[in-house]
Amino acid sequence: xxxxxxxxxxxxxPEGAIVSLNCTYSNSAFQYFMWYRxxxxxxxxxxxxxxxxxxxxxxxxxxxxxxxxxxxxxFIRDSQPSDSATYLCAMTFGSSNTGKxxxxxxxxLQVKP
Amino acid sequence: DAGITQSPRHKxxxxxxxxTLRCHQTENHRYMYWYRQDPGHGLRLIHYxxxxxxxxxxxxxxxxxxxxxxxxxxLLTLESATSxxxxxxxxxxxxxxxxxxxxxxxxxxxxxx
Numbered sequence: 368x369x370x371x372x373x374x375x376x377x378x379x380x381p382e383g384a385i386v387s388l389n390c391t392y393s394n395s396a397f398q399y400f401m402w403y404r405x406x407x408x409x410x411x412x413x414x415x416x417x418x419x420x421x422x423x424x425x426x427x428x429x430x431x432x433x434x435x436x437x438x439x440x441x442f443i444r445d446s447q448p449s450d451s452a453t454y455l456c457a458m459t460f461g462s463s464n465t466g467k468x469x470x471x472x473x474x475x476l477q478v479k480p
Numbered sequence: 481d482a483g484i485t486q487s488p489r490h491k492x493x494x495x496x497x498x499x500t501l502r503c504h505q506t507e508n509h510r511y512m513y514w515y516r517q518d519p520g521h522g523l524r525l526i527h528y529x530x531x532x533x534x535x536x537x538x539x540x541x542x543x544x545x546x547x548x549x550x551x552x553x554x555l556l557t558l559e560s561a562t563s564x565x566x567x568x569x570x571x572x573x574x575x576x577x578x579x580x581x582x583x584x585x586x587x588x589x590x591x592x593x
Binding site for chain 1: 538
């Protein structure tokens with residue numbers, strides 16, 4: 368069983384839809400949770416970063432962490448074709464060089480005009 | 481964009497040959513990482529460095545070695561390439577550890593025949 372599970376998709380939605388991307392994890396020691404966006408043939412770039420439980424909003428993006436359920440989500444409102452990419456969740460314990468960053472497999476999202 | 485370059489960007493090699501990939505940064509960040517990305521596995525950590533000459537293993541380090549003789553350069557060597565090492569390799573950097581934002585390079589596509 369992988370430490371972090373993410374449905375690879377692909378997920379296809381019409382422009383303007385609300386998108387929900389999710390990850391589950393098994394290790395309750397994870398404290399820092401991140402979402403990276405990766406366009407085709409590019410390196411990942413950090414989209415959202417949260418510490419512990421709760422919500423964080425940045426424009427059209429909202430990240431949610433539910434540590435009791437070991438479940439994190441990324442919501443995209445008013446999705447745009449430019450949001451078409453692979454979204455990777457990642458998490459770490461928080462220690463500078465022993466809490467390694469663990470990634471989910473990534474979910475491929477396509478937003479159709 | 482964070483100042484990270486990877487070379488070469490594409491490489492085709494034969495089984496059994498040694499291969500060295502280079503990551504160069506201009507940000508003066510202390511931490512540097514090598515990941516590989518494969519379908520169904522997301523990003524997996526190969527090795528990382530927390531300072532000049534200070535390196536440690538990641539999740540999938542077998543068959544790989546690294547060196548860091550200068551802050552700005554982190555080399556990944558495949559001692560004797562195998563077809564299972566065909567992958568996309570990403571270098572990343574961060575200021576102070578895994579809990580910090582990691583900035584990724586553009587990637588190197590390696591094909592081992």
